[in-house]
Amino acid sequence: MKLGITGKVAIVTAASGGLGSAIAHGLAAEGVRVVVFSRSQAALEALASDIEKEHGVRSLAVVGDMCVAADLKRLVELTQAEFGGVDILVLNTGRPPLPSRDAMDENDDARWDQAYQTQLWGAVQVTRAVVPLLVARRWGRVVNIGSASVKQPMPKHVLSTVFRAGVSGLMKHLANEVAQHGVTVNTVCPASIQTSSLASSYNLNERLKSIPVGRLGRPEELAALVAFLASDLAGFINGTNLQIDGGMVGAL
Ligand SMILES: NC(=O)c1ccc[n+]([C@@H]2O[C@H](COP(=O)([O-])OP(=O)(O)OC[C@H]3O[C@@H](n4cnc5c(N)ncnc54)[C@H](OP(=O)(O)O)[C@@H]3O)[C@@H](O)[C@H]2O)c1
Incomplete structure (x- = not known):
């Protein structure tokens, strides 16, 4: 399958470890500059440096x-200077704040505020800073994790x-707003x-019992889904919330 994104430019936020770094590698493997x-x-x-060595594409660390907001302004300026868009x-x-398993009455104001900042407000800020650049190109992909x-x-x-x-609501709003500009x-x-x-964060033996496929997911499996949604082939997929959980979610 040819994803048609060789030579495109991606920004991956929260990228230094875990899922973010796997996604950055996955896109670079498709020839995307990251x-x-x-x-x-x-x-x-x-x-x-690893991305450049392994995949032979330019990668910029910001x-x-x-x-x-000032950090995101610099992210946009440096991306434009290096890649032009x-x-x-x-x-x-x-x-969210760790430990993440607290019940309602165990979360104080500070934890609520920290979760709001890192989960929702950060997403709003990144969206406002970066999406106008995608719109300007009349082709773009936003994939929210x-x-x-x-x-x-x-x-x-x-x-x-x-x-x-809240972030899924923001993404659904955005999907309606920017599709006319070629951005999904x-x-x-x-x-x-x-x-x-x-x-x-979890008792993994307990967690495994809730996963029909009987194993944990691999970061590269998530990265492959993200690369597909970021591709030219996925242009008619817009405004979705797509599970990747081994079948854990019980709803139809
Ligand atoms: N793994 C799963 O199964 C799963 C399931 C559901 C949801 N998620 C969500 O997916 C996301 C990634 O998960 P993960 O397991 O990869 O987490 P992780 O290993 O803890 O990595 C989180 C990343 O976020 C970055 N980060 C944290 N705060 C930041 C900030 N204010 N600004 C910029 N970067 C920031 C960290 O880098 P720095 O410290 O360098 O900033 C790190 O690279 C998380 O939101 C997680 O809750 C994961």
Whole structure:
């Protein structure tokens, strides 16, 4: 299958580890030039260097915080200076405050505010900063990394459920608004994809019992879905929330 995105330019936020770095590699493997953005300079620079060595495409590391408007302004300026624009935005975020398994009455104001900032406000800020560049090119793809919690709220995950539902709402609004400019917007809804932070947050033996395929997901499986949604072939997929969870979500 030819995805038709060789030579395109992608920004991947929250990219220094876990799912973000797997997605950056997955896009680069398709010939996409990748701008990776998050707060840890050493990890980001190592990622950009690995991408260039492994996939033979240019990769730019931009250090910054998704919740800081000035950092996003610099992300856009450096991307434009290096690549002249951007075609693909992968909107990944950090996790909600850890430990993430607290019940309603265990979340104080500080945790609610932290979850709001990292999950929802950061996504709004990135969207406002980057999407106008996609619209300007009259072709673009936005792929938001959400969570299965928007399909099936999970016990003790209120901080994820509330704000990720907000981001899915934002993406649906955006999908309606920018499709006329050739830009599609979709959310992927993962659960149980194996990253180091997943292993530290859950009893994995318990988690496996809820997954019909009987194993955890691999980051490269999520990356492949993102690359497809970012491709030319996916131009009629718009405004969806697509599960990638081994069948965990119980709804039709
Ligand atoms: N793994 C799963 O099965 C699963 C399921 C549902 C949802 N998710 C969600 O998918 C996302 C990625 O998951 P993961 O397992 O890859 O998480 P992870 O390993 O904890 O990685 C999170 C990334 O977010 C970056 N980050 C955090 N806060 C940031 C900020 N304010 N600005 C910029 N970058 C920031 C971190 O880099 P720096 O520290 O360098 O900034 C890191 O690269 C998370 O939101 C997670 O909740 C994952």
